[in-house]
Amino acid sequence: MLMLSSLLMRQVMATGAVWLAAQPAANAQEAYPNRPIRIVLPVAAGGATDQLARLIGQGLTERWGKQVVVENRPGAGSIIASDVVAKSKADGYTLLVTTSTHIMNQLVVKKMPYDTLRDFAPITQAVSLPSLLVAHPAFAKSVKALIAIARARPGEVLYGSAGRGSNPHLAMALFEAMAHVSMTHVPYKSGPPSVIDLIAGQVVIVVSGISSSVPHVRTGKLRALGVTSLNRSASAPDIPTIAEAGVPGYEAMQWYGMLAPAGTPREIIAMLHKETVAMLRLPATVQRFASDGSQVIANTPEVFGELIASESVKWADVAKRAGVMPE
Secondary structure, three states: OHHHHHHHHHHHHHHHHHHHHHHHHHHHHHOOOOOOEEEEEOOOOOHHHHHHHHHHHHHHHHHHOOOEEEEEOOOHHHHHHHHHHHOOOOOOOEEEEEEOHHHHHHHHOOOOOOOOOOOEEEEEEEEEEOEEEEEOOOOOOOHHHHHHHHHHOOOOOEEEEOOOOOHHHHHHHHHHHHHOOOOEEEEOOOHHHHHHHHHHOOOOEEEEEHHHHHHHHHOOOOEEEEEOOOOOOOOOOOOOEHHHHOOOOOOOOEEEEEEEEOOOOHHHHHHHHHHHHHHHOOHHHHHHHHOOOOEEOOOOHHHHHHHHHHHHHHHHHHHHHOOOOOO
């Protein structure tokens, strides 16, 4: 009996030792963050998306004392970066800062390596930004004039975009549907070449970013017809919205947002949301994005998720009407 009791005691003590030894590891796993965090984004260094990711990364580093590394993974219309995050461990250490192109890809790519809605957990929509409908100065002087010309000459009006299924393309497809006109799409590999050809008169209409278009408007190289938001842009208050200029209810917004792999614990999502939103709402951050015509949103994960779902439905319908099918 004594030997049995001694053996039992040794087993208990051994089990206790193992339990005690395991506590630091368990506590380390529970404490978030306890190692570097990686923010993946689908664009090259420079530009608004990159600046947003680095702003968030720097802020989290300062607040948590853990290094946040920004990793640029451009290519395939943001699919490469999104795929990296979708397939990463859902522990809060790999995050995605992306744009509304994230939901457009599924409209043009037949075999997506991930599910846009199922494989990501929303954290927050950081900012919302309208675009600008611009025309060659010798063409239409207003939205109503554009509509009149397009109706009189179906299919003859050429508009450029950043590519098939891109935000600018679908923004124009939505315009066609709501204005009841038919124009011809001229796709480019990116946005800047379409604006260059617009200035040269190779196309006559383009939807482009406000910050990149307004300088050309100021010099008279382009004419601004309207912004794509429901309300006028604070960075160009003299330019009417397309909705007020002739197409009531028209809205085509882009956004930047932050996502994590699906299955990331709610408490980690909550921590990331709280700290990221606090940085986004700083006056300096708000002013920084306002200078580009953007508006800080900083909404909840739930509201951001609803936006992604509703926008996916909206643009899928627009793409279908425009004959844009996954390839």
